[in-house]
């Protein structure tokens with residue numbers, strides 16, 4: 001059966017882009033693939049400037065939010081990447097077989113580094129560590145959003161290069177598992193929703209906070225007056241309806257938009273209702289975890305123990321393959 005692995009950075013709050021693009025799928029996959037592995041990739045969150053106290057709080061917040069979103073520690077392993085040091089060990093081995101040019105070509109690296117005066121090498125090496133995150137568990141299926149597809153191509157190259165260099169069939173070639181909502185835009189409609197762009201709707205925000213963000217959100221730019229018919233397919237709000245509203249509501253919304261029956265504000269109100277319905281139970285679970293924080297620690301400890309066991313076994317085999325296993329007296 002496919003081995004599922006995926007990770008998320010604790011660089012900010014869990015937002016609806018992460019949820020619809022990846023995390024909601026994680027909760028489905030844990031039902032069909034017992035032993036799925038989900039990781040808060042905290043080593044990835046330190047490639048830019050950051051405050052250690054803020055990082056600590058965000059690591060906690062991300063673990064709690066993932067549990068609230070439905071990750072079940074009885075079905076899947078949830079842990080902190082930095083609790084399993086084998087991630088960085090395998091990453092070093094992969095840096096020795098990764099061409100520099102392949103890393104410099106990564107879109108995320110080009111975008112992020114173009115805005116920096118001094119580029120940390122960690123930003124460039126990020127996809128190598130990501131390949132190690134996945135292949136450490138010899139995972140072949142990775143539920144992620146569309147922005148990660150290029151990084152996964154690199155992980156497949158890494159796997160192929162390792163196997164070819166050492167003449168083994170050891171690592172699988174991990175493939176992305178995408179959802180229909182593989183790319184959620186920020187509410188300004190200009191860029192993908194992302195923690196680093198500050199254009200997110202947090203999964204744990206209150207109904208009122210969500211409404212305050214939805215109200216001014218970008219819709220079809222050609223729809224200037226309420227009487228103008230709208231184009232649902234180009235409207236970000238309609239895309240969110242597809243994720244949060246029931247099928248008959250989505251069809252009704254499409255019709256009302258195209259015939260100018262509803263104004264954008266009517267449409268946003270109905271979206272808000274759908275969001276409240278889906279997000280309220282998640283917020284309630286987060287509140288329950290706030291009241292019982294030991295449950296977060298227990299989940300992470302048991303997840304890390306499982307992950308460490310798998311990771312140590314992989315590294316034992318990898319050390320043997322690459323010639324770094326324990327020495328014995330010459331025969």
Ligand code: ADP
Pocket residue numbers: 007008009010011017018019020021022023143144145146147148181182183184185192193194195196
């Ligand atoms: P962010 O871009 O907010 O920092 P991460 O890089 O930690 O998020 O990504 C965590 C997961 O969420 C990945 O699988 C990523 O592909 C997915 N994801 C992030 N932003 C979006 C988005 N706007 N739409 C769909 N999926 C997304």
